[in-house]
Amino acid sequence: MEIITTTENLAEFCEHAEAQEFVCVDTEFMRESTFYSELCLIQMSTKDREVIVDPLADDIDLAPFCKMLMAKSVTKVLHAARQDMEIFYQLCETVPGPIFDTQIAAMALGFGDSVGYGALVKGRLNINLDKGARFTDWSRRPLSEKQLSYALADVTHLRDLYPGMIKELEERKRLKWVKEEMLPQMEESLYTFEPEEAWQRLKVRNPKKQYLAALKAAAAWREREAIAKNVPRRRILKDDAMYDLAQQRPRDLKALERLRGVPRGFEKSRTAQPLLDAISAAVDNAAEYAPPAPKVQHMPPNLGPRVEMLRTLLRLRTEVVGLATRMVANSADINKLAAFGEDADIDALKGWRREIFGEDALALLDGKLALRLDGEDVVVEPVG
Incomplete structure (x- = not known):
C-alpha cells in the first residue's frame, strides 16, 4: 500500500496517472459539523498502481492532483460522483473532467436506481466488501491498516469494474446514453454556493412577492452565516424557521421572538438584528428583489389510474431492455405525461427514451395499447 504525504510523491503519481487511459478516484471526507466537506483521504488507482493520498499531511500541496483532475487525456472514474465533484470544485475552483460515473453506468446496465458500490461490486465481480x-472518523490520525485497506478497496474494485462496463455499454450501444446522463454533473452551478440563489433549495409555499422577497433574504442571510462560520445551514436556522420568517416577516425583535420555528433566545443573539434588517429591506423592495414565482402547472383531476398504468408500462419496458426506470422517466415525468400527453415537456418523449417508452406510453394514453393479466404476468398488447 503506497501512502503519499508529500507534494513531490503526489506530483510523480499524478504525472503517471495523466499518461493512463483512466484513473479511478474516491475520497473520504467529514461533513457532519461543517458547511464545506473536510477532505481527509484521496484514493486513486491506475492499471498497475494504487495509492492513498493524505491531504492533511503537513508537507503536501494538492495542486498536482488538481492538474490531473483537469487533464483531458485521462478519464476520471468515480462511483456516485456528486459529492466528490463538489469537493474537487471547492479544491480546484473548476469542474473536473472528463469523468465516468459507474453508478450512472450501472443504471444503463439494469442495476436499478442509484445502486450502491457494494451491490455493484457484488453483482459484477462477485466480491463481498468489508x-x-x-x-x-477519517480526520483522525493515525488511521489503522484496516481502515486504509477499506478506503483503498473503493478504487481497486472500481479499476476492475470500469473496463467491463465500458465494453458492455459499447456492445449494447448505450455508452452515449451514459455520457448524456453525466452532463448535468459537469454544470458549475451545481457546485457553487451563491447566497442570493440559496432560496431555491427551499419549497415556495406562497407566490406573493413579499413572501418570496423575505424567503430569498432569509435564505441568503443564512447561507452567508453558514459559509462564514463553516457550519451546516441547520446550525444557523432550520428550514422551518425560513418558512416562518417568510410568512410572518417580523420587523422587530419581539415579533422575531414569537416565531415558533426560531429557537428560543435567538432574538438576543448578535445576528438577530442583521437578519431582521435584511428581511425588512427585501420586503420594502419586493417588486425588484423578489424572485419570480415558480410556474405551477395545474394538473387535471383523477390522474391516479393513468399514472399507475404508465408506471407499470415503464417497469415492463425497462425490464425488457435491462435499464433502471429512473434513467427513462422519474415520478414527476410520469405525472406530467399522464396529465398532458404529447404536450408534456419531458425527456421520456425525446430521443432514445421515446423509442423505448415514450411512443408506447402515448399509445396507451390514446387507447391504442392495453395492459392485461396473463396468469401472473402483465402483458402489453395492441387494441383492435
Whole structure:
C-alpha cells in the first residue's frame, strides 16, 4: 500500500496517472459539523498502481492532483460522483473532467436506481466488501491498516469494474446514453454556493412577492452565516424557521421572538438584528428583489389510474431492455405525461427514451395499447 504525504510523491503519481487511459478516484471526507466537506483521504488507482493520498499531511500541496483532475487525456472514474465533484470544485475552483460515473453506468446496465458500490461490486465481480470501517472518523490520525485497506478497496474494485462496463455499454450501444446522463454533473452551478440563489433549495409555499422577497433574504442571510462560520445551514436556522420568517416577516425583535420555528433566545443573539434588517429591506423592495414565482402547472383531476398504468408500462419496458426506470422517466415525468400527453415537456418523449417508452406510453394514453393479466404476468398488447 503506497501512502503519499508529500507534494513531490503526489506530483510523480499524478504525472503517471495523466499518461493512463483512466484513473479511478474516491475520497473520504467529514461533513457532519461543517458547511464545506473536510477532505481527509484521496484514493486513486491506475492499471498497475494504487495509492492513498493524505491531504492533511503537513508537507503536501494538492495542486498536482488538481492538474490531473483537469487533464483531458485521462478519464476520471468515480462511483456516485456528486459529492466528490463538489469537493474537487471547492479544491480546484473548476469542474473536473472528463469523468465516468459507474453508478450512472450501472443504471444503463439494469442495476436499478442509484445502486450502491457494494451491490455493484457484488453483482459484477462477485466480491463481498468489508463494511467494518465505514463509520470511521477519517480526520483522525493515525488511521489503522484496516481502515486504509477499506478506503483503498473503493478504487481497486472500481479499476476492475470500469473496463467491463465500458465494453458492455459499447456492445449494447448505450455508452452515449451514459455520457448524456453525466452532463448535468459537469454544470458549475451545481457546485457553487451563491447566497442570493440559496432560496431555491427551499419549497415556495406562497407566490406573493413579499413572501418570496423575505424567503430569498432569509435564505441568503443564512447561507452567508453558514459559509462564514463553516457550519451546516441547520446550525444557523432550520428550514422551518425560513418558512416562518417568510410568512410572518417580523420587523422587530419581539415579533422575531414569537416565531415558533426560531429557537428560543435567538432574538438576543448578535445576528438577530442583521437578519431582521435584511428581511425588512427585501420586503420594502419586493417588486425588484423578489424572485419570480415558480410556474405551477395545474394538473387535471383523477390522474391516479393513468399514472399507475404508465408506471407499470415503464417497469415492463425497462425490464425488457435491462435499464433502471429512473434513467427513462422519474415520478414527476410520469405525472406530467399522464396529465398532458404529447404536450408534456419531458425527456421520456425525446430521443432514445421515446423509442423505448415514450411512443408506447402515448399509445396507451390514446387507447391504442392495453395492459392485461396473463396468469401472473402483465402483458402489453395492441387494441383492435
